[in-house]
Each structure stands twice: as structure tokens, then as C-alpha cells.
Amino acid sequence: MRLFGIVFVGSIFAFGVAMMRIEINRSGREIGQLQNEVEIKRARNQYLELEVIRLQSPQTVREMAQERLNLRRTPPQNIVILED
Amino acid sequence: MQKRGNPFVYNVKSRMKLCGLLCLLAPLCIGAQLFYLQTFKHEEFTSKAERAIYNFLDEDRLRGKIYDTNGKFLAESVRTHSCGISKRYVKDKKKTLDFLAQTLGLSRRDIERKWQRNKNFFFVAKKIKPDVYMNLLPVLRTSLGQGLDLTPEYERVHPYGDSAIDILGAANSKNLGLSGIELMFNSELSQEISRRRVKRARKGELIYDRSLKEERSVGSIYLTLDILAQYYAEEALAKAVKDYEPEHGLIIVQQPQTGRILAAASYPRKDGQSLPFQFTYEPGSTFKTIAIASALDAGVVSINDPIDMSGRKWEIARGVVVRDNQHDKDALTIPEIMAVSSNIGAGKIALELGAKNLFYYITAFGFGTKTDINFSGESKGYVPPYTKWTVVDTATKGYGYGISLTPIQLIGAYSAIANGGYLMQPHLVDRIEYADGRVQKKAQTRRIRRIIKPETVQTMKKVLEHVVKEGSGKKAQIKGYSVAGKTGTAEKLSKEGGYAKRHHVVSFCGFTPIDDPQFTILVVLDNPAKYTFGGTAAAPVFKEVAEGLLAMQAIPPDRPEELQQSAKKN
Numbered sequence: 001m002r003l004f005g006i007v008f009v010g011s012i013f014a015f016g017v018a019m020m021r022i023e024i025n026r027s028g029r030e031i032g033q034l035q036n037e038v039e040i041k042r043a044r045n046q047y048l049e050l051e052v053i054r055l056q057s058p059q060t061v062r063e064m065a066q067e068r069l070n071l072r073r074t075p076p077q078n079i080v081i082l083e084d
Numbered sequence: 085m086q087k088r089g090n091p092f093v094y095n096v097k098s099r100m101k102l103c104g105l106l107c108l109l110a111p112l113c114i115g116a117q118l119f120y121l122q123t124f125k126h127e128e129f130t131s132k133a134e135r136a137i138y139n140f141l142d143e144d145r146l147r148g149k150i151y152d153t154n155g156k157f158l159a160e161s162v163r164t165h166s167c168g169i170s171k172r173y174v175k176d177k178k179k180t181l182d183f184l185a186q187t188l189g190l191s192r193r194d195i196e197r198k199w200q201r202n203k204n205f206f207f208v209a210k211k212i213k214p215d216v217y218m219n220l221l222p223v224l225r226t227s228l229g230q231g232l233d234l235t236p237e238y239e240r241v242h243p244y245g246d247s248a249i250d251i252l253g254a255a256n257s258k259n260l261g262l263s264g265i266e267l268m269f270n271s272e273l274s275q276e277i278s279r280r281r282v283k284r285a286r287k288g289e290l291i292y293d294r295s296l297k298e299e300r301s302v303g304s305i306y307l308t309l310d311i312l313a314q315y316y317a318e319e320a321l322a323k324a325v326k327d328y329e330p331e332h333g334l335i336i337v338q339q340p341q342t343g344r345i346l347a348a349a350s351y352p353r354k355d356g357q358s359l360p361f362q363f364t365y366e367p368g369s370t371f372k373t374i375a376i377a378s379a380l381d382a383g384v385v386s387i388n389d390p391i392d393m394s395g396r397k398w399e400i401a402r403g404v405v406v407r408d409n410q411h412d413k414d415a416l417t418i419p420e421i422m423a424v425s426s427n428i429g430a431g432k433i434a435l436e437l438g439a440k441n442l443f444y445y446i447t448a449f450g451f452g453t454k455t456d457i458n459f460s461g462e463s464k465g466y467v468p469p470y471t472k473w474t475v476v477d478t479a480t481k482g483y484g485y486g487i488s489l490t491p492i493q494l495i496g497a498y499s500a501i502a503n504g505g506y507l508m509q510p511h512l513v514d515r516i517e518y519a520d521g522r523v524q525k526k527a528q529t530r531r532i533r534r535i536i537k538p539e540t541v542q543t544m545k546k547v548l549e550h551v552v553k554e555g556s557g558k559k560a561q562i563k564g565y566s567v568a569g570k571t572g573t574a575e576k577l578s579k580e581g582g583y584a585k586r587h588h589v590v591s592f593c594g595f596t597p598i599d600d601p602q603f604t605i606l607v608v609l610d611n612p613a614k615y616t617f618g619g620t621a622a623a624p625v626f627k628e629v630a631e632g633l634l635a636m637q638a639i640p641p642d643r644p645e646e647l648q649q650s651a652k653k654n
Contacts, residue, residue, distance in 0.1 A: 073632070
């Protein structure tokens, strides 16, 4: 009876350890997937940021200013600096 | 009753012992084997298990960014994927290829062609953007996705397009530098690679294990370039290329007080091939500034000394005749020599200075040695030792022949005149900032040496201003601002020997405003298809770039009276 008890407790313990290992692996896998998603979203953001920078680049601004607003680059002597 | 036969057979205890021993034999053997494996084969099996379970992911090879001087980033790595097919694992070829063509936006026929051409594995597409990757990912674990392989890789992106790409260079999909700054600073940009050790599950999925993550840091590089200045330089160069169709062209902008390079544009633009550091040429008349500044500094001539020009013809040695066709005077002073760009005048002054002294000044100005800017492929030019110079060599060096130099050397010499006589250490990289907070300063302002006296500097500024006001550099004038500079139109060496009359290098080098110079700018157009001169082709380019830079830094006019006069006229 005593031996049976020891074996039973041991089995329960072994089962618990096995379940824990499975659970750790499962959550590890989930974290891995989430990490992957985070990286993908980060890369997506990077592309969006790059697009913003591209739209702010001197070349794009000049092209848009010229085409849409008919603006030209002013010579430096026309710039008026206002002081406080 | 006594039992017959072998007593051991009939002895229960002995038989139980034997059975027990037999039962123990198997565990003992296993135990012994385990002991052997653990003790003698431990390392072999550990490494096998490591290889089977753990992976060091290459996709986490990070690479730092490259920024301009104002912190605008010029190059960055973005995570992408490549999609490959292992033919033998594909279950339904038709469905898989249809799916790929639709998702990746490729032609079905192209994928089919690759399929036919390759034995087993081939890449269908590279640099797959995250949105497309997200569409591919769910399919991987279905029968449709069998045989598909999505490999992480990096794309080095440049938000300003190919602006400054000649300096930045290129990096590959594994985040390794291939050329330009990317190659020169490869170890700093990817010095501390973030590598992640992960467990892999049976189907190849990653199992996150925090305790095994190894975090390291990478460096980001801040250049001295200003992307707006670079844009002005590239825009002006593109216009000049369109107008004059040169073989090569370059513009370089330097801050004379600090030696920092603000812009360096090249034509043709190829990654890692920056002509301002690599191009060598005979400068022609832009070098007269160096010879005359040297002679003035040595005191062998003074600014108002008349130099004999009788007949506008000078026979340096038997059979070697120099002519000036651009003026009709019999004597010229130094400002006049520079204004009309007289070869006779510059040659005679160089002879007056003497080969040894001229050589001393040429080397002091930094010609014939690398600038230590450390751009890959930087040339040092060529200055032959003065002991080998003939009289003709000395005279021709006075007007920029018989010597080869790089644009970065020439702009350094003009910056020395602009900043009061000091040769400055030029800089292209300002600093490197590491992820762990360390900052490595690279662009410390450093005066290499004093070359000419302050009095010589003042005289040379007047002489160069005269060139732009009254001489060959008129097209570099900027209303309201003082400009000093010199034009150059040098004949190129011909393949047949001697100089080719129709092949030129035209250039202009100058700085503005004269009293407090903010920019030194050098424009060089190599072998323009249309016949032209430094004053007509390069000087207007200088003006265009300088106007942009003056506006960029909101530098007020230093000659406001010119503006008032022109306002009155209008």
C-alpha cells in the first residue's frame, strides 16, 4: 500500500512536470509568434515612416511646390530675418 | 525427506537471487551505457542536441542607421523576406503557383519559367514587404504552403532616394556593408550584432526562450553632410550635366572654419564611388591661386608689382612658348593676372618663387598626400619631387599643369585661404553613437598647420574677389554677397601625347561671404561635350549652389549696398 502510494505521488509529480514543460513550450511558441508579428508591424511602421520622410524630402517638396503652387526657390537676398 | 538432484535448483532463495540478478542486468547495462555517454560522449551529444534544438537566427543581424548632420536618417535596414520553393515538397503545383502569382503580384509564366529552369530550390521573390508577408504566413501551415520557404532578410532603404548614395554606399540583404561608408564603417555599424538563440519546435516554429536571448548593440553613424546642401549640390550638378554633357562632374562643399564636408555630389552617381575623394585631375588655372598665394607669402612678389607681358608671348625654354590671347596689355599686376587668368603671369611668378619653395608650399597646402578623411579609394594625387623639375615644369605648375590632385585637396587649400591660413582636417563622419549610449566623436575641429600668413590671406581674398567682380568669374556673383573664387579650364592629356585642345576639365572654386566665409565650394566638370570654360560653365553652378546654401542657413547679405543700388536702378 505504501509502495503504491509512493508510485502514485511520483506519477502525479512526473505528470505535473510533463504538463508544465508542455505549457512552457506552448507559451514559448505563442510568444515567438507574437514577436514575429511585432517585428512585422515594426517593419510596416518603418516603411510608413520612410514614406513620410520621402514626402518631406527637399526634392518632393520642391516638385510639389512648383507643380501645385507654382512657387520658386527664393534667392537668399530676398529672405527677411525677423528678430525679437 | 531429502530432495534429490542439484541443491541450487531446489533452493528457492538461490533461484530468487539469480532472477533478481538477471533483472538487474538490463538496468545495469543501461546505467553503464548512460555513464559512458555522460562521461565520455557528453560534449558530442550536447552539441548534437544544441544543433537539433537551438538555432542562432541570422535575421537578427542588426545594422545601425546612417544620419546626416541634422539627424535626418539617410540609410536604414528594414526587415523583409524572400520566398523560395523546394519543388519536391510542393503537393499541388498548379494551386501553389497560382497562389504565389496572385499574392506576390508576379506573372504566373515567370514563376513557371523559374520552376522549369531550376532543379529543386529557387527563389520566387525577394524583398517581400511586411503586408505581403502577412498574407503568405497563414498559408505556410496548410497543404498549399508545403514546399514554400520564407527566409528573413534585410533591405537597406534610403528615404532620400539615391541622394548621397555615392558616399553612403550599399549593404546587402544580410546587412553587410559592400561599399562607401557602409563598407568603411561596417564593423561599427554592425559591430555588436544582436543574435538570438531560440528553440525550434518539431514543425520548425520558434519557441521563445527569454533566458537564452543575447542582446548586443550596434552603432549609428552621423555624417557631416547636410541632406539639404547635398540636394542643392546634386540638383545643380544634374542641371550642369544636362547643359554641358560632361563625362564626369562633381561638387563639393566644405565649411572652411571646421573642415566639415556639407555636400559631395558626383556624376555619374554610383554607390561607393564618390568623385570628390577619388577623382584626380590636372587643375589648370584654379591652381594659380596656390602658386600666387605662395609667392606673396614668401615675399618674392607684391600685389602691385607689374609682371612683364610684352607681346603676350613668353618662351620659357627653347621651343616651349606660352601665349596669353585674352588681354592686350604689356604688363599686369597680380589681381589682373588672376582676373584674366594669365598663364604667363602665373608661370613667371612660379619661377620667381623657385622650384624648392613652390614644392614646399604645394605640400604644405596638402597636395600629394591623402587627407585622412579615410573614404575608401581616396587618391593622393601626384606631385613629382622638385629635384626632378625643369624650368618648364616649375613654370607650368604655376598655372596648374604637371601636377595631379583630388577635389578634396583643392577645396582644403581654398578653405585655408578662406579661414585665415590654416589647413583644416576635413571630416565626413561627425560621430558614432552606440546603442549602449557610448558616443565616439570623429569630427573634432583640427588645424593641421598654418600655411600662409594672415596678411597673405587678406591679399588673396582681395585678389579672388577681383576675379569674381571684374574677371573670369563674373558669373559666380551673387547679388548682395561678396564672393571670392577662381575659374579653371585645363586641357586634358591626349592619348597621342601632349594636350588635347578639345578635351577640357572646367572648374570653379571659391567661397562666400568673404569676411566670414561659411562655405567653400568646388565645381568640376570633366570633358564637357559642349566646348566651354570654367567661367561660363562651372561659375554659374557655384552661384546656384551658394545661393541655396546661403538661403538654407539664412545668412544675411554682407554687401547690402549692392541690393540698394540695384533697387534704385529698377
